[in-house]
Each structure stands twice: as C-alpha cells, then as structure tokens.
Amino acid sequence: MTDTTRDMLGRSGLIPVDEARQVLLDHLRSHIPDQQTILLTQALDRILAAPVFAPEDLPAHARSTMDGFAVRATDTFGASESMPGYLQIAGEINMGEAPDGQVTTGTCLRIPTGGLLPDGADAVVMFEHTVPVDDTLVEIVKGVGSGVNTLGRGEDIARGQLALPAGQILRPQDLGLLAGLGLHEVAVTRTVSVGIISTGDEIVPFTEIPAPGKIRDINKIALGGQVQRAGAVVVDYGIVSDRREIFLPLLRQAVEDNDLVLFSGGSSVGMRDLGEQAIAELDPPGILVHGVALKPGKPVIIGLSGMKPVFGLPGHPVSAMVCFDLFVRPAIDRLAGRMTDQLPEATIIARLDRNTHSAAGRRDIVRVRLIREDRGWAAEPVLGKSGAISSLARAHGYFIIPESSQGMSQDTLITVHLYS
Secondary structure, three states: OOOOOOOOOOOEOOEEEHHHHHHHHHHHHOHHHHHEEEEEOOOOOOOOOOOOOOOOOEOOOOOOOOOOOOOOOOOOOOOOOOOOOOEEEEEOOOOOOOOOOOOOOOOOEEEOOOOOOOOOEEEEEEEEHHHEOOOEEEEEEOOOOOOOEEEOOOEEEOOOEEEEOOOOOOOOOHHHHHHHHHOOOEEEEEEOOOEEEOOOOOEEEOOOOOOOOOEEHHHHHHHHHHHHOOEEEEEEEEOOOOOOOHHHHHHHHHHHHHHHHEEEEOOOOOOOOOHHHHHHHHOEEEEEEOOOOOEEOOOOOEEEEEEEEEEEEEEEEEEHHHHHHHHHHHHHHHHHHOOOOOOOEEEEEEEEEEEEEOOOOOOOEEEEEEEEEEOEHHHHHHHHOOOOOHHOOOOOOOOOOOOOOOOOOOOOOOEEEEOO
C-alpha cells in the first residue's frame, strides 16, 4: 500500500522499497536473455544460459585418493598393530597408465594418488598404515572397509546428473568441473550493457580542477564500479547539460544502444531537472515509480522504455549508490538471467554502539564501521550527509532500519550487510 502523505517537495505517493523493486521486476519477468557460446577459458564470472548435465561419468574409472596399496577390503579385516595382516605385493600401478594386473585374495598392488583402481580391488590402504617386510610382502596394521581411500566411477558426478543450473555465475571451481567433464565450450548469457549519463551544468570531469560553483563527477566513477561489480559493462555518455534539447536526444540514444540506462543528478524535483519528463517521453510504459520511502535515496525514478529499465538516480553520491544496490543491481541480475538465490549475501552480526533514530514508514540504510571487540564486532554508524562520499569510503557495510521501526537502540544486535 502506498503512502498518501506528501513529502517536503509536495510529492505524494511514496512507495515502500520492496514494492518499488517488485514493480520493476514484475515488468521484467518475461525477459529472456540473449545467449552466446564461448570458450571455457573465457567463461569466468559469466552466467550460464542453460543447465549443464554431465555428458559422462566423473571419474570415468575408479581411482585411488591416497598413496598406498590397492587391496580387497575383506583381506584387511581385523588388521591392527598388535595383529597385523600380510599381503603379497603383486606389482605396481603407474600413474597415467591402465593397471596391467589385478588383485586376488591375499595380494595387493602399489598405487599412487590418482592411480586407476585395478580389477579385484575395492579399497586402498595408506602407506602410513603398512610396514614393508621385503620387496614382495607388506604388513597391514590397520584394516579398511570397501570404498575407503577411493573415488568410484561416477562418484564425483554421474552421467546425466545436473552439473550446474542455469543462472549460475561461473566460478573457478565450476570451470574445473566442466573441464573435468570434457566440455571446452559453454553457453552463457550476453553481458548486459549499461549506459551512464551524468547530468548537470555544474558537473565537470573528475580529472579537472573545478571552478567555483562546479563539482567533480563522482557518480560516473562510483556507479561505473558498481556496474562492473554486477557483471555488466559500462557505456559512458559523458556529462550532459540539464537543457531539454540536449539531454532528451542523448537519453534516447543511450536507451537505443544499451540494455539499461541510468542517469544521476536529474531525479529531484526542480526547475532544471528533466528526469521525470524525459522518461515519460520514452516508449511506454514510461515511469513506474518516482519516489520511495527510503533514506538516503527517496527521489529515485524507475522507468521502462519497452523492456529496457531507465533509472534516474539522485545526484548525491551516497543516495545514488544506495539506490543502485536496491534497484539497479536486481534489474541487471534479471536482464542477465542470474540466479539470485544461489548464495546468501555476505553479512555479519554486530552490536550497535549507539542509539540510531529513524522515521516510521521509511526504510533507513545506515552506514557503519566495524570495530573488533573481545566477543565479536561493534557497529559504529558513520555519520554524514548523502552528498558525503567519504562516509561510504569509511564504512564496512550498512544495516537496515525497517519501515515499521522508529530506530534501533544501543547494544541491539544488528545484521550488517558487508560492502564488497
């Protein structure tokens, strides 16, 4: 249910954060990402476009997981240091070669880690649990059960079994699994492109010394970093004037060129702010949300041009980055086909070291610095206005004061969401 009160700028209908995000994701629900096939060596951190099923057993043959002797487990039953068993050494298995012998009752074969288990053997006794008698006889001082110190055929993963689900971000270990299955190519979703526009006649490139009344473009670098962390690519459209005849054509071009567009600086209500009007003039459905019950980040604009999300983010850096995490990142995940429930977010429990107030009906994102204590962590709120980027640089993470609360008391245990 939307808030019917008016904010200080006269706007009504502030929407709760979760509702605003869901409105956007519901509109993107039918989106099917484009896909491409690439070499496995190029697939790190890409997103699987389709599930991968094992084309063969891994391992293809039973193997030893220890240096030792391949044995019949029943031949070692009851063996101990006080009552050892004795086995004849019938030969040796060489690494990378198929066994040229087999294990029969009362015999064994030397075997290295990774060596193929010979016929007749169902276990491996570690060298540490044997005592050599001579070149042909070994003393077993600890028995083993069937399957001990071995990896059976298909025990890692069996043919036809799901290896990796669609939407999985390919980690180094995932690439290793696919390599072990003999896959040298993989189908992934196309990387999402994000157009970034900085708006405002007062903005200058961060490489320049700003004249009086001018400020460096912080958001382009900060938001661009967040885009890359989200697995997308940045397309920089530079700094554009607030004038309608300049801003609107560039916005249209960015929407045409990219999967998602965001601009910062034009989301507050004001004479020179064209964000809302510009999105409204794009292809429908246009504006979905303007204004959320959030601090910092209330004036965010969320829109769509066809199936392409367009975001008007606040000009203040902290507000812009908070809105990116809450709204832009989930949209990128949806466009990329990323499975968002695969891993929990990195969090830590900490003790809040001071009272922190909020307004009922609004979600507050409170930046904190973590301090090590004898029994855990303390979270110290990092004070600073939404234009103070140093408050984010000093913070290790943030905690949330929900809409239903008017604050958190000192010594409350809170969940801190860690910045990556």
